Amino acid sequence: NAGVTQTPKFQVLKTGQSMTLQCAQDMNHEYMSWYRQDPGMGLRLIHYSVGAGITDQGEVPNGYNVSRSTTEDFPLRLLSAAPSQTSVYFCASRPKQGANTEAFFGQGTRLTVV
Amino acid sequence: QKEVEQDPGPLSVPEGAIVSLNCTYSNSAFQYFMWYRQYSRKGPELLMYTYSSGNKEDGRFTAQVDKSSKYISLFIRDSQPSDSATYLCAMKRPTGNQFYFGTGTSLTVIP
Numbered sequence: 001n002a003g004v005t006q007t008p009k010f011q012v013l014k015t016g017q018s019m020t021l022q023c024a025q026d027m028n029h030e031y032m033s034w035y036r037q038d039p040g041m042g043l044r045l046i047h048y049s050v051g052a053g054i055t056d057q058g059e060v061p062n063g064y065n066v067s068r069s070t071t072e073d074f075p076l077r078l079l080s081a082a083p084s085q086t087s088v089y090f091c092a093s094r095p096k097q098g099a100n101t102e103a104f105f106g107q108g109t110r111l112t113v114v
Numbered sequence: 115q116k117e118v119e120q121d122p123g124p125l126s127v128p129e130g131a132i133v134s135l136n137c138t139y140s141n142s143a144f145q146y147f148m149w150y151r152q153y154s155r156k157g158p159e160l161l162m163y164t165y166s167s168g169n170k171e172d173g174r175f176t177a178q179v180d181k182s183s184k185y186i187s188l189f190i191r192d193s194q195p196s197d198s199a200t201y202l203c204a205m206k207r208p209t210g211n212q213f214y215f216g217t218g219t220s221l222t223v224i225p
Contacts, residue, residue: 004157031211042118042215043158043202050211058212090157100146100165100206102213105157 002026006091006106013081013113021076021109023091029104030096032074033058034066036087037108043090049074050096081113117141120203120216129225133190137203137216140184144205144214147179149188152200152218161201162188193223 007022025032033048045058049068063085065077074093078085088110094103120137127133135149145166150158162177164170170177176189186205190197203216 033211040122040217042120042217043204043213044215045212048211056211099211100208101148101160101163102204103160105150105159107157108155110155 004091004093004104004106006089006109008109009107010110011112013078013111015081015083015113017081019078019081021078021089021091021111023074023076023106024072025074025091025093025104026072027093027095027104028071029093030071031094031099032068033092033102034064034074034076035090035092036060036085037090038087046076046089078111083113085111086113087111115140117214118203118205118216121219122217124220124222126222126224127193129193129195129223131193131223133193133197133221133223135188135190135201135203135219135221137186137205138184139186139205139214141205141207141214142181142184143207145208146206147177147186148204148206148213149175149177150202150204151197152202154199158202195223195225198222 004025034046035043047066049055091106148163149161152158167181174191178187200218202218
């Protein structure tokens with residue numbers, strides 16, 4: 001089992017560029033989430049999905065878009081990158097039956113916006 | 115005030131020591147409590163989770179929840195150099211999809 005796979009692992013963007021962070025899971029989990037991790041801030045929820053076709057905003061959604069066309073994939077789009085979006089991004093998944101525990105995280109995408 | 119407070123450390127202990135890691139919280143509605151281990155440049159890994167109050171033990175790890183004090187703890191017995199990592203706590207209310215994470219405590223176990 002691959003678990004939760006994120007690509008790319010590292011990315012450098014220029015201000016104003018757009019890009020998509022990929023996340024895929026092979027555990028048939030209904031719930032998927034995107035977090036950002038910044039020093040001194042802890043993990044903060046950007047967007048989440050409770051199933052294919054259903055997404056919602058988290059704590060810090062501005063500047064990001066998501067869609068969920070399949071159970072397996074949950075890409076995160078940066079519309080116009082800003083230096084404030086420099087962070088480490090984590091995708092997570094969990095089954096509906098274990099929805100009260102964020103169970104599986106990917107290895108992260110380290111993004112720098114210059 | 116943050117929903118969850120966690121001392122960032124760093125914490126340095128000799129191999130074999132008992133380690134105590136702690137988080138406090140302000141929202142009495144939290145019912146689900148989690149501890150994660152995060153190695154450098156890796157994703158968080160779920161270590162323990164508990165519901166409501168009480169203790170839970172898994173090998174060398176024990177999680178405690180004291181809802182009256184709004185305080186949770188993770189104890190690591192017979193600590194090993196491989197336990198060197200950042201430990202995150204997290205909490206959740208019974209409804210909704212929001213998890214509240216602490217900022218993490220950095221632990222180093224010295225051989």
